[in-house]
Amino acid sequence: MRKQLQYTALAGMLVLPSFLGHGALVEAETTGKVASKDEVVYATLKANGELGPIYVVNTLDVARAGEILDFGKYESVKNLTDLTELEQVKEEIRLDASEKGKFFYQGNLPEGTELPWDVxxxxxxxxxxxxxxxxxxxxxxxxxxxxxxxxxxxxxxxxxxxxxxxxxxxxxxxxxxxxxxxxxxxxxxxxxxxxxxxxxxxxxxxxxxxxxxxxxxxxxxxxxxxxLPIDTTGTESMTEDMGQLTDAIKQLNDGVAELESGVAELNDGAGQLRDGSSQYKNGIGKLNGSSAELVNASSSIQDALRKINAGLSGDAGQVDLTALAELPAGLTELAAGLKETADGMAVFKENYAKAYGALDGAIKEIPAKQLSEAEIAELYKSGANPATLDKLVASYSAAQKVKGTYNQTEQAFAAVEPSLTQMEAAVREMSGALSTIVGEISTSLKETDLSGFSELQKGISRLSANYGEFHSGLVGYTGGVGELSTSYGKLHAGLVELSDGTGELENGVVGLEDGTTELYEETKDLPEKMQDEIDKMIQEYDKSDFKPVSFVSPKNEKVSSVQFVIKTESIKKAEPETKEAEPEKKKGFWTLLKELFK
Incomplete structure (x- = not known):
């Protein structure tokens, strides 16, 4: 009886707790009644996973004592509750439950029985x-x-x-x-x-x-x-977070689209600025190229006036008025040249005003707020093409450098147009003065006689002296034009680089906008897709509606749970062989007697 109780206790410890609700209770046509049944399938595999012996420990919850009928394709059965023999006829196992409560018995499955899994x-x-x-x-x-x-x-x-x-x-x-x-x-x-x-x-x-x-x-x-049912309460916040992520990606995409539009306008303005600057550069180059001719002509006139003044300073009877008669024509040509120069400066001033206006407007379109290193780092984390971002950041840096340089030199640019206005007025005034002098000289030559020669001599002397100052001013003006032409060449090279940079910037932003658009298109349905995957996973792994079935026979209808305990053989070192001790030889009478006196 004690051994039977040990079997019962062992079976009770081996049976795992039931996770499932009881199945439908169908009374067998016997005197006893079973409320539910649990099956624990024990399988021993070889060390490599090959199938070995399988047995099942059945636990019957006896609601009414008496004879009970159970089913299973067993090779043999063993009562683990008491000493009562179990009766087995094919798949039917009859047992006599003497009292209510748990009844345990073991069924050994025949060789060749298969498990649901290959291991x-x-x-x-x-x-x-x-x-x-x-x-x-x-x-x-x-x-x-x-x-x-x-x-x-x-x-x-x-x-x-x-x-x-x-x-x-x-x-x-x-x-x-x-x-x-x-x-x-x-x-x-x-x-x-x-x-x-x-x-x-x-x-x-x-x-x-x-x-x-x-x-x-x-x-x-x-x-x-x-x-075990799957708790989905945490998935709602997860899908909400994913929705916020897709909203942020959409805002990023919209912002990049606006940036692309603004950069396109900036690039167009920079192109117009480059073209206007090119025209301005060519105009001032031509003006600078004609400065040498203008200075040479003025120098010739100055030399002629000096000679005339030197000739008139002698005896009136010895003066040759032929050279003086040629003076009005030279002065008239110089006056015309100055007028042409003034007209060129007017055109130059107009082109400069347009170029300067385009430059000022384009550079002011460059945002004054600068991106921090942290913001640029976040942009690189957005998933956009790194090569495109490199171009974007390089163009951004170039644009900020141009803006900074322009801010430092803006006053110089603004002072050019008033200076041109003053220079144009001065040149026109010189041209007008020369025309007046020509008129006075021509009149004087027509009306001159020796009595008025002293007045003519004084007038020519004053003209020669004043023209020296005019010539010095003209040389200074042409020198300024030369410096302006050289300096503007460097500025124009910078504007060309700016235009190239804004072109690369536009290409980079277009690529970035394509990338953010693609990213948004791929992620806009992410919350719904994620929820679908969660629902699919729940449907795949939530088996809470599963009703257990018997592993040993479909005839068992009161199955509460079926569980499997599978174990492979252990790998142990062989025990060392021990030699059997030689039997002690029996001692004789005299030997024993001697030992008594030792």
Whole structure:
């Protein structure tokens, strides 16, 4: 009786708790009544996963004592509750429950019974496959590969609805224990490695370690129904966060589109500025090129006036007025040249005003607010093309440099147009003065006689002296034009670089806008897609509506739970052989007598 109680207690400890509700209660045509039934299937596999013996511990919840009928394709059965014999006829097992409560019995399944899962365990030592029997006591780099898959010959109901908990123990003395996708926990002097295989999934698990004097308790697999409902309350905030992300991406895309439009306008303005600057540069170049001729002509006039003045300073009777008569024509030509110069300066001033206006407007379009290094770093994290962003940042830096340079030289640019106005007025005034002088000289020559020669001499002397000042001013003016032409050449080169930079900037922003548009198109439906995936996952793994069925016979209708406990054989070193002690020789009478007196 004591041994029977031990069987009963052992069976009670082996049975895992039930996770499922009771099935429909159907009374058998017997005197006893069963409220529910639990089945725990125990399977021992060889060390490589090949199938070994299988038995089932059945737990019947007896609601009314008496004879009870159960079903199962067993090779043999054993009562684990009392000494009563069980009657087995084919698949029918009749038992006599003397009282209400739990009744345990074991059914041994016949050889060839298959589990719902195929299990394969492979061992590699130092990269070479080793048979389990040859692995005990070895040392080196160990790899254990555990594979689970569906056994299509055993039906799919358990494979589709049960999750597997695969665990194994390794001593803490082993080094570098690793398990990809597995959980490693301390369990006393051992490390416990646990993997979870979801329902309907094949899995390949790997454990690696550096072992010494290897021994192994085997792989343990518990298969239980995946009936715990999945809590989805946390998914709502997750999809909301994803929605905020897609909204932010849309705002980023809209902002980049506005940036692309503004950069396009900036690039157009820079192009117009470059073209106007080119015209201005060519005009001032021509003006500078004619300065030498203008100075040479003025120098000739100055020399002629000096000669005339020197000639008139002598005796009036000896003065040759022929050269003086040629003076009005030279002065008239110079006056015309100055007038042409003034007209050119007027055109030049007009073109400069347009170019300066375009330059000022384009540069002021460049945003004054500068991006921080943190903002640029965030832009690189947005997922845009890094090469495009490099061009964008380089163009942005160039634009900010041009804006800074312009801000420092803006007053100089603004002073050019008033200076041109003053220069034009001065040149026109000189041209008018020369025309007046020409008129006065011509009149004087027509009306001159020796009595008025002294007045003519004084007038020519004053003209020669004043013209020297005029010539000096003209030389200074042409020198200024030369410096302006040289300096503006450098400025124009900078404007060309600015135009090229804004062109690259526009191309970069266009690429960036394409990238953010593509990113938005790919992520705008992300919250809905994510929710669909969550719903799909819940539908795939939430088995809360699963109703258990018997593993041993479809005739069992009161099944509450069915669970599997699967274990591979251990790998142990062989026990050393011990020599049997030689039997002690029997001592004779005289020997015993001698020992008494020792």
């Amino acid at each position: 394969t365990v492979t061992y590699l030592l130092d990269g070479k496959k080793v048979e389990p029997a040859d692995l005990a006591g070895k040392s080196g780099e160990l790899e254990i590969f555990i594979e689970t898959s569906e056994n299509e010959g055993a039906g799919s109901v358990f494979y589709e609805n049960y999750l597997l908990q695969v665990s194994l123990m390794l001593p803490n003395t082993y080094q570098d224990i690793e398990a990809a996708d597995g959980m490693i926990a301390n369990a006393g002097k051992n490390k416990q490695i646990t993997f979870t295989v979801m329902p309907g999934q094949e899995e390949k698990m790997t454990v690696t370690a550096t072992v010494k004097d290897f021994e192994f308790d085997g792989v343990q697999i518990a298969a239980v129904p995946s009936t």
